[in-house]
Amino acid sequence: MTELLECRDCGHRTFYEKHRCPECGGAEFDGVAAGSGELLSVTTVHVTPDGVREPNALGLAAFPGGANVVAQLDEALSIGDDVRLVGERELRVTEDRPLRGVRLAAVE
Template sequence: MSDAVPPDRAFVCTACDHRWYYTRQRCPACGAADADTYELGTGSVLATTTVHATPPGVRQPNPLAIVAFEHVSLVAQLADETIETGDAVTFGDEAVLRDGDEPIEGPRLVRSE
């Protein structure tokens, strides 16, 4: 399984059909090493929170959400604080998630159009 998977994709085990989001070396259900990926599409915001005390290089405030996609749920940064519980979201354009010596870039969740 590769670490270079686009953030709008999740994993599906080729042995047992279990699905998960975060990169792992093996299926968390059966331990198989082979997996395919699939596009997440649109998710639904289950809950939001805003972090005001963030580590150096992370924006303040930093809105986050728990989002349910088909078969998987995940936690991700929101593009802005206007996104609410129940909103439909997708992954947006790349943004700087953390500044510093080794900046981390990735997409934030945006309201689905």
């Protein structure tokens, strides 16, 4: 399961690595289970960089603790759906797959 980062000082959560907490300025974070979030918005990108699928469906989801995550959608999801994070935090290139990173999937 992909984790969120939680500030040790104030508990604010983020998915994206930061040097400082955007809420309190704290500099130490712990990994915590993301749990489920709510899909807030969806869009489709039709012009993408080399190696990235086209069209590329993306979603914005809100997770507990204030974390908002933009990630790829691998299935048809609608605003308001419960979602979870799957996949790797980092994008990477392999010979047999395009660039991939974390994705949003329906809660099972």
